[in-house]
Amino acid sequence: MRAPLSWLREYVDLPASETGRDVAARLIAAGLEVETVEQTASGLKGPLVVGKVLAIEELTGFKKPIRYCQVDVADANGTGEPQNIICGATNFAVGDKVVVVLPGAVLPGGFEISARKTYGHVSEGMICSERELGMGEDHDGIMVLPPEIEVGTDAIELLELVDEVLDIAVTPDRGYCLSMRGLARETATAYGVPLRDPALLDVPAPNAHGYPVKVADPLGCDRFTARTVSGLRPGAASPIWLRRRLQKAGMRPISLAVDVTNYVMLELGQPLHAYDRHRVEGPIGVRRARSGEKLTTLDGVQRVLDAEDLVITDSRGPIGLAGVMGGADTEIADAGGEAQGTTDVVIEAAHFDDVSVARTARRHKLSSEASRRFERGVDPEAAAAAAQRTVDLLVLLAGGTAEPGVTEIRTPSGPRTIRMTADHPDKVAGVPYGRETVVRRLQQVGCDVYGNVAPSAFEGGERAADAPEELTVTVPSWRPDLTDPNDLAEEVIRLEGYENLPSTLPRPLPGRGLTDRQRLHRRVGRALAGAGYTEALSYPFVGEAVFDQLGLDAGDARRRTVQLVNPLSDEEPGLRTTLLPGLLAALRRNDGRGSHDLALFETGLVFLPTGTETVAERLPVTGRPTDAQVAALDHALPEQPRHVAVVLAGAREQAGWWGKGRPADWADAVEAARTVAAEAGAELSVENARYAPWHPGRCAALYVLLDGERVLAGHAGELHPRAVKALGVPQRTCAMELDLDLVERASRGAVRAPHVSTFPVATQDVALVVDSSVPAAEVERALRAGAGELLESVRLFDVFTGEQLGEGRKSLAYALRFRAPDRTLKAEEATAARDAAVAEAVERTGAVLRGA
Structure with missing residues (x-):
């Protein structure tokens, strides 16, 4: 909310010496967020006066229109003679009143004005546009003033150019501050002075002669006031003071009727809408839309309505989205666009349900000044006063007549x-x-x-x-x-001053530190960062569309999500069951911005529904909750295991003078899982698998040993080409995801530093021929089981297939390292251990020792 200080002073008697920064400091102390204090027309220096165009000479021979003008500025130039000025704009004529800046003046931005020769003539000043005066971005032509303004008038004062504007970030719970009335109340309280409430108006009582209105949904609309003003002058323009206040508040002047409704909205906080009476057919109604109905809104977009949308109607159907935006069919007609323009208007001042307006605005991606206010809460009792204020301004500024009929529909409600x-x-x-x-x-x-x-x-x-x-x-x-005692307590505390609250540091209990889970979380993050991954944090919200892109089956458990009651986006109403959607979105975004070699990781919670989720009890803050209450809260929540995931694309190793580079592949994703398992001290085994969204031939299932049993902990590999295309990520993108809590439970205890033995190692190589369907990991497990305690490590260093092995066969070559902790092994001991390992592999997998 942008609040001009000059406008604020109209309702609050501030000391004359108070600056915008002084007021901002008081409001900040009261809990408001004042982002900036803008000095309008900063650096402006006169003379800047109103002039009248006496004559225009069109200069030819130039690439663009050039006009040599004689302008009467009265005695502002000290001589009383007309001022000769060169101007390139063509939107003004002889007799028009314009803003003239004379030599010696300085325009905003430090632009000094002097007499100078240009286009063969001496230009003694400048005729100004709105942008040159710092009033806005309109630079289409010269600013033409109303004809009744006297020549020689000081334009700085006339146009209220010098002012201070407070830009306030209004939080969702302080909707009343989206109005000058609300900000004035806060300012008056901060300074301890009376408030001149602009809503205190004499409002006529409702009667049976007003414009007919029918409200079919009293829950969606509990107040509706309709007033009619007739006989408006079609050519009536908004006065300068009204236009300037709108501009300072960040709104663009449009036409008198629209400007007045916007002005009253800014003043009182009540959104209004004005209908051209001759374009409305029959009574005005308020109801829910019928699914499939269409409405063209004022922005020219035809919208297909939802059954939950609250709409304004006439006898033809919807004419506006309630609390969001009006329809084009009943738009106020400008006299410049049509022969007659609007002469009679029906004014709507209503109060709509905040949740309904918020969902409609979000559904149609149509945030407006009105919807922003209704979402945060509008004073329902201000509707009648806002309608009266609008009527008064239209009668005053456009010569209209307020019709005696007053329509007011109210849903009975008592005070809170x-x-x-x-x-x-x-x-x-x-x-x-x-x-x-x-x-x-x-x-x-x-x-x-x-x-x-x-x-x-x-x-x-x-x-x-x-x-x-x-x-x-x-x-x-x-x-x-304000709904409970704590809200009232907050009001007392903020007005007394947060700075007056004593600062007391909490005393932590001795012996408390990070939990094992927190330590593992940090170790995993450091290890992945050390391996070249960059951490990316993503929002935990997902929708059905991303599961389709990942290629998940209809019955996949990951499609069962915990649904939010009030999601930030209707397209993402659920909580994630996997980390991959957010990470892949980050990878796609960075790839689109030119970063093609990417390795990202994230550790975070996923949310798995248990079927027992309920609306949690709201506990008081007056005391510590009981164990039963805490248990009930936990029971109402979904399971929230911590996962770790990585995604890779592009080059894993860069090319350079040191040699060729290497693209990221499925093996890098598996290695990331091994890195995580190593930090947890867990034994990780890898097997081929088929699991969306991974490529069926390049997908690894990751198992950990838990209580003597192998448990599936995650997957790694290259993504399926269809998923890659649907998600818009680079080709051959790879990914890994592990249940970090499960890996922690599979930990073999504290991770110990490697021991360097003083005894030599004995290395024995074996090559085993097995069926192609036998996983290398299964052969490795058999070798480990048969080799016994002397085996230090097993490493697969070669895989061979060829005609000499036969179809459907492969050769796996392993390097076995044997070492005893207390002596140097004899050759016979190493050979015996190797033979035992081979024998176990033959028995378990049907392997044949190659060369035997």
């Missing part, structure tokens, strides 16, 4: 009250504020406060002497965010 003990803010903040301060601060935010004795004071039959007083607080209509 909250009961709170007077010392509750003291307990929350740890500061003794006292009853008087609590009541005063709550009244400053608009609450009505009544005190009585708390029922707990009479426990035991007599009132306790130190029993706290209970306050009954009636919340103002413009504060929907």
Whole structure:
């Protein structure tokens, strides 16, 4: 919300010496986020005056139109003679009033103006556009002023060029601050001065003569006020003061009727809409859309409506998305675009359900100034005052007549009250504020406060002497965010000043440090970073579309996601069951930006539904929850194991003077899994597998040994070409994902540093011929089992296939390293261990010793 300081002073008597930065400091202390304080027309220096064009000479012989103008500036130039000025714009004529900057002036940006010869004539100043004056980005032509303005008037004051604008980031719970009324209330409270509430207007009572309105969904629309103004001058333009306030607030002036509704929205926080009365057929209605209905909104886009969309209708069908944007069919007609223009308008000031508006805006990707306000909460009681303010401005500025009919539809609702003990803010903040301060601060935010004795004071039959007083607080209509005693306590605390809260450091219990899980998490991150991977953190939200891109079967367990009640995006309403979607999206994004050699990793939680998820109980903050309450909360949550995943694309080893490079392949993904397992001290075994989204011939299943049994912990390999194409990632992209918690449970204890033996190693090589379907890992397990305790390591160093072996056969060559911890092995001992290893492999896998 952009708030001009000059506009703010209209409602609050600020000291004349207060600057925008002073006001910003007060608002920040009250809990608002003031991002910047902008000085408009910074560096501007006069003379800058209103002039009247007396004559125009068209100069020829140039590539663009050039005009030599005589402009009357009265006595502003000290002589009273017309000013001769060269100008390249053609949107003004003789007799028009324009803004003239005279020699000696300085325009925003440090642009000094002087008399100079150009195009064969001396130009004594400049005729200005809006952008040259720092008023906006409009540079299409010269700014033409209304004809009634007197020649020689100081344009700096007339156009309110010098001002300070506070740019405030309004948080979702402070929707009332998306208006000058709300900001003025906060400013008045911060300075301890009265507020001139612009919503305090004399509003006529509703009657039966207003424009007919039918509300079919009272839950979606609990207030609807309709007023009619007739006889507007089609050519009436917005006055300068109105246009300038809109521009400073960040809005573009359009036409008088639209400008007035935008102005009142900024002033009171109530979004409004004006309909051309002659374009509305029959009564105005509010209902839910019928699935498949269509509406062309004011931005010219035809939208297919959803059954949950709340729409404004007439007898023909939808004419607007309620609380979001109006329809093009009832748009206010500009006199410049049509012969007659709009003369009669119907003004809508309604209050719509915040959730319904938010979902409609998100569904149609159509965020507007109106929807931003309804999403954060609009004062339902301000609708009638906003409609009256709009009527008053249209009558004043466009010569219209306010018709006596007033339509107002209201869904009955009582005031919201909250009961709170007077010392509750003291307990929350740890500061003794006292009853008087609590009541005063709550009244400053608009609450009505009544005190009585708390029922707990009479426990035991007599009132306790130190029993706290209970306050009954009636919340103002413009504060929907105040729902419980803690919200009221926050209001007291922020107005008393967060800076006045004492700083107390918590005292950690002795002996507490990182858990084993946290240590493993950090070790894995460091190990993968050391292996050349870059950590990428992604959002945990997914939709069905990404599972289709990954090629998951319809019954795949990963498609069962925990659904969010209020997702950030309707396209991603679930929580992830795998880390790959976010990592692959990061890889695609970086590849598209020119980084083609990528290795990314992420460690994070996945969310696996158990079927027992429920809406968790909201626990009070007055005390520590019981073990039963904590257990109930845990039971309501899905399983959340921690996973680790990597994705690779492009070159794994760069080419250079040292030799050829090497592209990343499936083996690198498997090696990343081995790196993780090594950090956890777990034994990892690898087997061929078929598992989406990996390529069926280049996919490895990763197993760990847990309580003596092999348990599947993840997969690694190259992605399937169809998944690569659907996801838009580079060809031959590889990936790995492991259940890190499962790997931790499979840990063999503390990871020990390798021991360097003083005894020599005995190496024996064996080549075994097996069927092509036999995994190398199975042969390796057999060798390890048969070799016994003397075996130090097994390494596969060659795989051979050929005609001499026969079809469907392969040769696996292993290097076996034997070593005894206490002596030098004899050749016979190493040979016996090797023979035992071969014998076990022959028995388990049907292998044949090559060359035997």
